Amino acid sequence: MIGPFLLLSAADNVLVARESAAEGTDVPLEQGSVMLTRPIPLAHKIARRDIAEGEKILKYGMPIGIATEAIPAGAHVHVHNIRSAYTPTHMLQDADGVSAAVAQ
Amino acid sequence: MKGWLRQDGRKGIRNTVVVAYLVECAHFVASKIVSGFPEDDVQLIGFPGCYPNEYAARMMDRLCTHPNVGAVLFVSLGCESFDKVRASEAVSASGRPVKTLVIQKAGGTASTVQMGRDWVHGVLAQVAEVPRVPMGVDELVIGTVCGGSDGTSGISGNPAAGKAFDLLVGEGAACIFEETGELIGCEEIMAERAVTPALGQALRESVQKAERYYATLGYGSFAAGNAAGGLSTIEEKSLGAYVKSGDSPISGLIKPGDLPPRGGLYLMDVVPDGDVRFGFPNISDNAEIVEMIASGAHLSLFVTGRGSVVGSAISPVIKICANPQTYRNLSEDMDVNAGDIIEGKRSIEEVGREIRDLVVAVASGAPTKSEALGHREFILTYKSFEPIGPACLPAA
Known part of the structure; x- marks a missing residue:
């Protein structure tokens, strides 16, 4: 796929940023174009299509976690809306309480 | 050489x-x-x-x-x-x-x-x-580790290291990958690559042991920087890490200090046996590097996305940078720029070939970046292991 997002496997429901993408960037998806509602840093993921709560997240064609809420197409997919099927993910909190893992 | x-x-x-x-x-x-x-x-x-x-x-x-x-x-x-x-x-x-x-x-x-x-x-x-x-590539033992991982590690640095491993295994070298705690979620696909079904079961059990061990400790092998770099879960980190093993069949399962008996690809089980006794299996990347050196590694391939600067005592470390932004920031510490793959400048095969050639150059005496800078990190702590089982090293 040309552009700032990579599809790593045909089965995937996420795309990976191959460069940092600014908020407001238009991203063409199969179901139509979406506008990024937050900046997506290099190597972070967005939803390729609408993902339901409880659905498996597929990257490399394999499950990397489970959606903890409904994730609309084009939204950032990360520690705030998916969880491990194995052990919980821990992360630093910034002084203002915002997760360093999400805020960039 | x-x-x-x-x-x-x-x-x-x-x-x-x-x-x-x-x-x-x-x-x-x-x-x-x-x-x-x-x-x-x-x-x-x-x-x-x-x-x-x-x-x-x-x-x-x-x-x-x-x-x-x-x-x-x-x-x-x-x-x-x-x-x-x-x-x-x-x-x-x-x-x-x-x-x-x-x-x-x-x-x-x-x-x-x-x-x-x-x-x-x-x-x-x-x-x-x-x-x-005179020394041949088939006499080398090479380890691979990833540290300071981010979302680029699994799409550039680790696949390139895996390609280098395929080339080196093909030339008869013994190659070791490790950290079963970072293979959680990969156990089934990995077991299918074992040279015997009994070894496949041993590989599966080693990852299940790691999962139990980390669950008891309450933290997986997942650092804050992993999440900042775009990794969301341990299984996502695992799948990215797993690809640095390449595509060769898996010839055996060893524990720290066991020497690979011949060329081929080996998984090192670094998680202690028995009850949790001495804390985290590997308190930092250098503990894993030291364990591969104890199993005879002449040198190690270290893939990093966030950017690690470590080397090691005894055996040189080749640093492969997965993230093009990190490479620009820390180029004085990095031996290989696998970020080229993400920017579309070079293929995984080309970078894998560069890593293979660099292995031979370093084995011939060329210093790595960390070696030239004087990095000689070393760490050794308490653990307990039982001897490997009969299924771990199938007779050839």
Whole structure:
């Protein structure tokens, strides 16, 4: 796929940023174009299509976690809306309480 | 390629004099001895604990008789429980010069430092006489580790390292990948690559053990920087890490200090056996590097996305940077820019070939970036392992 997002496997429901993408960037998806509602840093993921709560997240064609809420197409997919099927993910909190893992 | 020929037939790509402290109380004196030789290949390793530990003793034996090591000076305080007599006998039996200094008997700090420096000075001339003989890629043992991982590690650096592993295994080298705690979620696909079904089951069980172990500790092998770099879960990190094993069949499962019996691809099980006793399996990346060196690794491939600067004592570390932004920021520490793959400048195959060629160059004597900068990190802590089972190394 040309552009700032990579599809790593045909089965995937996420795309990976191959460069940092600014908020407001238009991203063409199969179901139509979406506008990024937050900046997506290099190597972070967005939803390729609408993902339901409880659905498996597929990257490399394999499950990397489970959606903890409904994730609309084009939204950032990360520690705030998916969880491990194995052990919980821990992360630093910034002084203002915002997760360093999400805020960039 | 030429290697220093050791008595057991193995060949080293370096000819290092190791100074090893046998308890933290002897660390300072040992480091003062080493600091007297800034221009020579004299390196510090050691074990900090005062209580005995079979794993640490075995690791120390393996490290001090590693093919890259030419001679060993042990520095003991005197009252610690480390069995220095047995350790010295093991090194001596390997044909290497060895000396043990006991600070409590040698007159104290300054006296021991002087005696140690005098011995090292003499032994440097002695190890220079060790013959260098032709060495093939099929005699190399190579480890791979990833640290400071982010979302780029799994799409550029680790696949390129995997490609290099495929080339090296094809040339007959023994290649080791490790950290079963970072293979959680990959156990089924990995088991299918085992050369026998029994080995496949052993691989599966090693990852299940890691999952139980980390669950007891309450934290997975997942650092805050992983999440900031775009990784969301342990299984996402695992799948990215797994690809650095390449596509070769998996020939065996080893534990730290076990030597691969022949060329091929091996998984190292680094998670202790039995109940959780000594805390986290690997408290930092260098613990894993040291374990691969104890299993004979002549050098290690270290893939990083966020950016790690470490090297290692005894065996050189080749740093492969997965993230093009990190590469630009830390290029003085990075040997290979796999970020080119993400920017579309080079293919995974091209970078894999570069890594394979760099392995041969470093084995031939070229210093890695971390080596030239003087990085000689080393860490060894408490663990407990049972011997590997019969399914782990299937007869060829």
